Structure formats: C-alpha cells, structure tokens
Amino acid sequence: MGTEGENVRVIAGRYRLEARIGRGGMGVVWRATDQLLGRQVAVKELSVDDSLSEDEARQQRERTLREARAVAQLHHPHIIVVHDVVVDDERPYIVMELISGGSLAERISADGPVDAREAARIGIGLLGALRRAHEAGILHRDLKPANVLMEADTDRVVLTDFGIAQVAGATTLTESGAFVGSPEYTAPERMSGVRTGPESDLWSLGALLCTILSGESPFRRDSLGGILHAVVVDEIRPPAQAAPLLPVVRGLLERDPERRLDAAEAERMLRAFRDTGRTPRLMTPYTPTQRDVPKLAPTPSRTPAAAAERPPKHSTRGILVAAALVAAMAGAGVSAAALLMNDGGGGGPSPSRTTSTSSASGSSSTRPSSPSRTSRPASASPAPTVTVTRQQAPTSSARTAPSGYRIAPDPNGFSLAVPDDFTRDPQGERVFYLSPGQVFRLGIKVTEPAAGGPLAVMRAADAKGSSTNPGYRDGTVTRTTHDGQPAALWEFTWNGFTEAEGARHTYDLCWEEGGRMYDVWVSAPVGKVTEAKEYFDVAVDTFVPS
Structure with missing residues (x-):
C-alpha cells in the first residue's frame, strides 16, 4: 500500500511522489524521489478503467507491465530511460528518468x-x-x-x-x-x-x-x-x-x-x-513485388485528370484510385472507419496517337497493378466521388519551389515547380519536362474546356486506354476537385512503348480553371513510384495559370 503524508505519497516503499508535473489520458506524471538511490525521478501513475471487470483490469495491468518492462530494455539517447515498473494498491506505476524541460x-x-x-x-x-x-x-x-x-x-x-x-x-x-x-x-x-x-x-x-x-x-x-x-x-x-x-x-x-x-x-x-x-x-528507388501490392491505395493529393501522354515522341496516360471513408459516431468513440480504396494502374497512349476527346496529357505512376482487380475497364462502372475538404489554397506568390526544385515559367501560359535536373521538351500542344534519360516524364497540356468537363474527358481517355497504351490495365478514374474546381484523376499501369522501357505507371489530373482545361501528368517505371508521386504532387500543388 502507498503511504500518504500531508502532501506526499510513498509507493512501493521507495518512491516519494512530491509534485504533479503532467497529466494526460493515460494518467498523471509526478516528480518523485527514489529514496533508495537518492535521486530525482518521474513516476507515471497509470489510470485504471473503473468500468472493467476485475479480470479485465488484471489483464490490462499485466499487459501494461509487460510492455513497460520491454521498453525498459531499450537503451538509446533519444528514448526515455525506464528505471522501474511497480504495482502499488493494484495500480501500475512506471518510474522513469526525470527530464528537466517541457514537451x-x-x-x-x-x-x-x-x-x-x-x-x-x-x-x-x-x-x-x-x-x-x-x-x-x-x-x-x-x-x-x-x-x-x-x-x-x-x-x-x-x-x-x-x-x-x-x-x-x-x-x-x-x-x-x-x-x-x-x-x-x-x-x-x-x-x-x-x-x-x-x-x-x-x-x-x-x-x-x-x-x-x-x-x-x-x-x-x-x-x-x-x-x-x-x-x-x-x-x-x-x-x-x-x-x-x-x-x-x-x-x-x-x-x-x-x-x-x-x-x-x-x-x-x-x-x-x-x-x-x-x-x-x-x-x-522502391521496387514493388507481388507481396507489395497495397491493400490501401494512396489518395489523390490533387484532383484527377485524364489525358494522353506523349513522352519524347510518345504519349502516356494516368489514372488514380477510388477512395471512400465510412465513419460512424457511437457512444464514447468512433466505430471502425472503413477505408475502401481501388488500386489503379495504367498505361499511356501510343507514340503516334492522341485522343481528340481528351485533354491529351499523360502521367505514369509507379504503383503496380493489383491482382484483385477485374479486367473490366474502369469506365464500365460509375466513377467514385472523392469530396475534398481542403485548406485554403496558397496564392501564386506562396507557391515556392521545394528543395531540389525550381519554378519553371512556361511560355504556354503557366508555371510550376519541376526538379532541378529536368529539361523542357515541347511537343506540339503538349509540353514535357524530362529527367535525364527520360526515366520520368512530366507532361502538361492546356486546351479549351470540353463537353462533359474533366470527368468526361478522363472517362473517354480511359475507354481508349488499350488502344493508346500497350498493355493498358487497372485504369481508374476518380471524380474530385482541384482548388475548388471540378476535376478528375486518372491512374493506370501499362507496358511502356518498348520492351526495354518496361512497365510504367501514370498519374494524371485534369481540371478546369478560368475558362481553360489543364491536364498534368507524370509517367515513370513501376519501380519508381515514390519519386513519381512526389513529382506529380509537387507539380500539381505549385501549378499556377498565367
């Protein structure tokens, strides 16, 4: 039993709790003195859930002690030192080093x-x-x-x-x-x-x-x-x-x-x-394997867009994933939030073709195709809707280039951030910014608005995906918004234009703004998805019409 004086308690016959220095959902932290070793320590008094049965409380206490003892075995300069774990009056306490300073x-x-x-x-x-x-x-x-x-x-x-x-x-x-x-x-x-x-x-x-x-x-x-x-x-x-x-x-x-x-x-x-x-x-770069096919697909960091990519004398397209969240409030907490996401993959249009109904641009993302997807084209079912609750979009002057990027003012009527080593390569109505060796292809196309808006454009591009992108598969078109404007995100995987090039993945976002339709995409080998997604996110995040 802990003994109590006028303002102090002693637990486990050793630790004198002297002043409360913190409180959280898990309990109270005390400044204390280890009377055996004569040193200052911090003692966390863990809360006990009074609603638990005696057996449940015992199991929780044992679990707490087991994990605390495991942490006590960790030794690292940036991990709190756990000196002791004790139970007093059926309540667990964790004795730690006392850090002079706040959180x-x-x-x-x-x-x-x-x-x-x-x-x-x-x-x-x-x-x-x-x-x-x-x-x-x-x-x-x-x-x-x-x-x-x-x-x-x-x-x-x-x-x-x-x-x-x-x-x-x-x-x-x-x-x-x-x-x-x-x-x-x-x-x-x-x-x-x-x-x-x-x-x-x-x-x-x-x-x-x-x-x-x-x-x-x-x-x-x-x-x-x-x-x-x-x-x-x-x-x-x-x-x-x-x-x-x-x-x-x-x-x-x-x-x-x-x-x-x-x-x-x-x-x-x-x-x-x-x-x-x-x-x-x-x-x-991350190299996906069959085991690595994700159960959760990344949510579009910007709104979807559809278009045909034409990399250095090529063209590619991108589609993205469908995502939906179901969260229900009940009692003291939230019931399980179900995350339902469709994996997407895709290809790009063939070198010689463009799609008149699409704002021809393409992006290839690097995520592998999911074995759980069916072969039915994404356009056969309604496009899922992603409702985006966004923070206020930054002004043009606030869209600065991240480390390793530069802002590229483009004569075609826009500016965006591109990696420092990417070079501009205009190809007709499309503008490409290409990495050394053209491993990554960032494309932009500016057109007049099309009938049906970005979603119709992306669906049309998806429907023609197999004819424009060799090995087109896992195409997904998602309705979304971009800076409050209607947009569509297209993602897909495809086989690349040559055997040497290999499988590629494309992210493609299309939206309308100021009476124009914009299409931005990134295409890359499927083994370089992390870098491709970053380039795509940065390009769309920093894109400013001029």
Whole structure:
C-alpha cells in the first residue's frame, strides 16, 4: 500500500511522489524521489478503467507491465530511460528518468514553429529512437509533440510513452472498434483497422514534422469525423514551411504503408539537409513485388485528370484510385472507419496517337497493378466521388519551389515547380519536362474546356486506354476537385512503348480553371513510384495559370 503524508505519497516503499508535473489520458506524471538511490525521478501513475471487470483490469495491468518492462530494455539517447515498473494498491506505476524541460508541444506553443534545420535535427533524433524500438519489436503508437521532451540544458530530444498507447487505448482503433487518442497523428491504415506496424510510427513522424514547422497538424479539423476524413481521404497538403524538407515529409505521409519512406532513408535525407541545406532524392528507388501490392491505395493529393501522354515522341496516360471513408459516431468513440480504396494502374497512349476527346496529357505512376482487380475497364462502372475538404489554397506568390526544385515559367501560359535536373521538351500542344534519360516524364497540356468537363474527358481517355497504351490495365478514374474546381484523376499501369522501357505507371489530373482545361501528368517505371508521386504532387500543388 502507498503511504500518504500531508502532501506526499510513498509507493512501493521507495518512491516519494512530491509534485504533479503532467497529466494526460493515460494518467498523471509526478516528480518523485527514489529514496533508495537518492535521486530525482518521474513516476507515471497509470489510470485504471473503473468500468472493467476485475479480470479485465488484471489483464490490462499485466499487459501494461509487460510492455513497460520491454521498453525498459531499450537503451538509446533519444528514448526515455525506464528505471522501474511497480504495482502499488493494484495500480501500475512506471518510474522513469526525470527530464528537466517541457514537451515539444509546449515549446511550439510558447515559442512558435521551428525552422527547417531544427526540424531536421528533431526528426533525426526521433528516427534514431524509432529505429531502435522497432528493432526490438516495440511500436510507439502515440508519436506526437506532447510525447517528445526537450531537455532544458542540452536541448536533447527525448521520446517518451513508448509501448503504452496500445494498452491504454490511445491513438488507434481498438479491436472493439472504439477510437480514442491522437487521431491527427494516426496513420490511415490504423484508422481503418487494417494493420499496425513500424510504418505507422513513421506516418506519425511526418505529421509531427509538419506541426513543428507550421504550428499546426495538417490533419487538424473542427471535428473528430473531419480529422478521420482528412487522414484517410482528403488531399494531403503539407504546409508551405515544409518545402525545404518536402521529399521527406511527402515520403512519410504516403498513405500506402508499403511505399512509405523507411526510417533509414528518412534519416539519411535529413542528415544530408543538415549538412548541405538541400534535401536529396531517394537513394534507392522502391521496387514493388507481388507481396507489395497495397491493400490501401494512396489518395489523390490533387484532383484527377485524364489525358494522353506523349513522352519524347510518345504519349502516356494516368489514372488514380477510388477512395471512400465510412465513419460512424457511437457512444464514447468512433466505430471502425472503413477505408475502401481501388488500386489503379495504367498505361499511356501510343507514340503516334492522341485522343481528340481528351485533354491529351499523360502521367505514369509507379504503383503496380493489383491482382484483385477485374479486367473490366474502369469506365464500365460509375466513377467514385472523392469530396475534398481542403485548406485554403496558397496564392501564386506562396507557391515556392521545394528543395531540389525550381519554378519553371512556361511560355504556354503557366508555371510550376519541376526538379532541378529536368529539361523542357515541347511537343506540339503538349509540353514535357524530362529527367535525364527520360526515366520520368512530366507532361502538361492546356486546351479549351470540353463537353462533359474533366470527368468526361478522363472517362473517354480511359475507354481508349488499350488502344493508346500497350498493355493498358487497372485504369481508374476518380471524380474530385482541384482548388475548388471540378476535376478528375486518372491512374493506370501499362507496358511502356518498348520492351526495354518496361512497365510504367501514370498519374494524371485534369481540371478546369478560368475558362481553360489543364491536364498534368507524370509517367515513370513501376519501380519508381515514390519519386513519381512526389513529382506529380509537387507539380500539381505549385501549378499556377498565367
């Protein structure tokens, strides 16, 4: 039993709880003295759910202690040290090192956002902590600024609350479908109850980086339902302040966990930024395998568009995935949010052909085709609708080029950000920006509006996909919006124009704006989907009609 004096309690006959220094959904944190060793410590007194039966409470307590003891075996400079785990009066306590300094959330609240170099430093520390934990089979499950401590004297980054979130029911949909915790930092695959793995912690880190750079999570909304929709369905728009670290942020906020940037590569890229002031691109492109076919397809970061690509004397087309979210509110939480997404793949038009009914542009994305898709063309069924609840679009002057990109003012009446090493190659009514060796092909076409709008154009292009793109498959056309304008997103896989070129994937977005129809697409080998999606997102995000 804990003994109580006038203002203090002693638990386990050893730890004197002296002052409350924090409170959260999982319990209370005390400043305490270890009377045996004569040192200051922090003690977390975990909350007990009074609604649980005696047997359920015992199981929860055992689970808490088991996981806390596992975390105590972790040794890393950026992971909180767990000294002891005790039970007093049937209540579990975790004894940890006492960090003199507040949380990262408190720092941002008091001093405002940090700059990119500081964000990179914090990210490097957290990635080291996550890698060590993941190697030991431990997931954090509740990575957010409030769970990151900043040591006052050294500014050391310290990750706390490891492994406890699952036990306490925070941050994810539990087996029973209830939701509590920090949804703004929760990965979409956990929202949908599909899976939980190291990749989910990395998504949380991506959201955290956006928060500390801008002062607000990119998924903050006015309601829990709005947050769930933002995480699982809405367009992901990193804040302008994330531009210097954009390749890392976009890689971490990849909705498909199989394609998400891994910890080692993210750390390499952040270290390179700290050393050079520039964020490099991926060193080793992701190569999909049959096992890697995603259960969750990335949501279009911008609205869909359809068109025929004509790369260096070629043409390609892109289609994207259908996505829908169902979230129901019940009792104290949200019932399981069902994420229903269609995988998409596609090809591009043949070198000699264009489609008169489409705003001929094409983009090839790199996601592999899904074996679960049928051979029926996407146009045989109604196009799904994605309702996008977006943040205010930035003004033209705010659309600056991320690290590794430049703004390209184009004589065809627009500007956009393209990678530094891409070169312009006009081909008739289409304009291409090509990577060295033409591995990546970014295309743009500007036309007069067409009957039926972007959706009709994309559907027509999809219907002709097999005649214009060798090996066309997995085409998907999705109705959406772009900067509040009607748009359509087309994604597909195809075989490429030559055997040597190999299979390619295309993302293609078409929309109307100011009395014109715009089509932007990116085509790339299926083994380079991560880079292709980044180029596509940046191009569409920074596109400004002139």
